[in-house]
Amino acid sequence: MPDPQRPLRKLGFLTIGLFDPADPAAGHESTLQIIELGEQLGFDSAWLRHRHLQFGISSPIAMMAAASQRTSRIEIGTAVTPLGWENPLRLAEDLATVDLLAGGRINPGLSVGEPMHYDTVKDELYPNSSELEDFSYARVERLARLISGEPLRALSGRQGVVEEFSNRVEPHSPGLRQRLWYGAGSRKSAIWAGANGFNLLSSSVIFPEDDQEPVFDRIQQAQIRAFREAATTSAGTHGPGRVSQGLVVIPTDSASADQRERYRRYVEERLPRTKAPQGPRGMLFAPDLVGTSDEIAEQLHAHAGFQEVDEVAFALPFSFDHEDYVQILTDIATTLGPALGWTPGGTGHDVD
Template identity: 80%
Template structure:
């Protein structure tokens, strides 16, 4: 059995919210039901991937708003929203509104950079300003200032009989700025996140620095440590220095024989990409962890990246059925989580 001297403090899950394009409502309803199940099972958080022009959730803010009205406790987040697709001011308004509706449970995770497949979409996304758009860290800095409620213009006050205007983004949700996360896959991004007061999302895809050994777990560990060192050096408050790890885990404890066979095929198809770094940036993929909860727990405790965190958002496989997610989440909450020292919300802890 793994060493449980350092129990896992927070347990979450991440879903892409896959849907059939012929019936997208059913897929969105399935996602909401999965989030409701997560709350009943005691999960601390549910996270949504953000997909554009694909068959996954394109509007996680709307889904979080809906989920907030069907749950009361579980935290809701995005992992991650690519800000290249967003107007930071409008996104700040939507997230603050949703956070207020949720009672302060929203955890927005963001990233920057050119939108995926930029050349195929820029004529529709930014038809008049594609060449001038700034996809650097400055975009996320602006977003954070807007969420924090900093002044955006000189004008405020009453105009006419009933119109009243603010000089900051409204509504303002106190505490939301402290719950902003940055999805960092490189040491540079991890350090930037630490210096600028973001919590850190580290997932199953990372980029090593030049000269680093191609060992995913060790590279992830190094990035997390660099993040924490940068946050400490810049005097960031503790509430802005949380770190969450997101690996794909597939416990098979209560799976049927057919499910186990399907899960193993999925893992086998994805495993070759983990054998060596990919592409010019040497992108590295973590191995999917499959097996009994005891077997997965042993692998996690031996994982250098996992050793650096006390909260996780395990990623659900992309292409499974609703009943598969029910089985996987139930095993995570009732078997894998406890094997990692975690206790469900309501079971003797806040």
């Protein structure tokens, strides 16, 4: 288990990639420029949220492919792709293709479960099988199996003059299976991810157990420890597993007076939801962290969840302007990261 005072090893960021529906190209271009800036600043990873039928990135795989051709070092991931919207076989082909284009820098983050507002879209998404679709862990297990290169059919070899067939997903990208992440918000999911050879994405939203006091950082700490215990048990097959924490942090070191005021209003508007469990499952939200890098670093070092990790993917606020993201990322890379013991570009991406 990492020492709470151990220097931060990997620094990443997460963006939703919002766009104006009247000019969606500009928003997508802004996201690509932010990823390029992240590499220039030395970030180790950039992560894309996945949003369907909203004004955010609906095709992060396409965005990762584009970003891979504008960068050379930074890891690029999804946090997360909801598999309820995906065909695992087709997704496996796309992910492997992009991973090869990126030189082995892709980190697919995944989740399972019924798609959000399923009743409103099921007849278009699965017109003939909406009541039969399996949205359980089996769906992500199938994706992992296909990405790993396991045979999926007996047919293979040459047919005719030019047709040649494979019995596995092609192209195959060695090492991609070890870079699959699972976005877990509950202890059950964290344990499952560890036992089944996934890395763990732990974010600013979690679900407590019935017997747990609703204290976000302590619950997150317990989930990470449960993941590591399960991952250690299965390490002979899959390896020990990585853990990344994602909180919203907004450093203000170089922000203008107007930016600081807007940032604080944003945080204050979102703060009430963090005061008590939300919804039937008692969902807990972590408070956003805003202030100078020294102030944020002090809060993070006292955060029980942060004490468990040496990788982070700090989430950018949803609705800010491009210039705001440039300022926030620059402050994270030049001031907050070093305050947490991180060295810009010091580790690069893991070699498979």
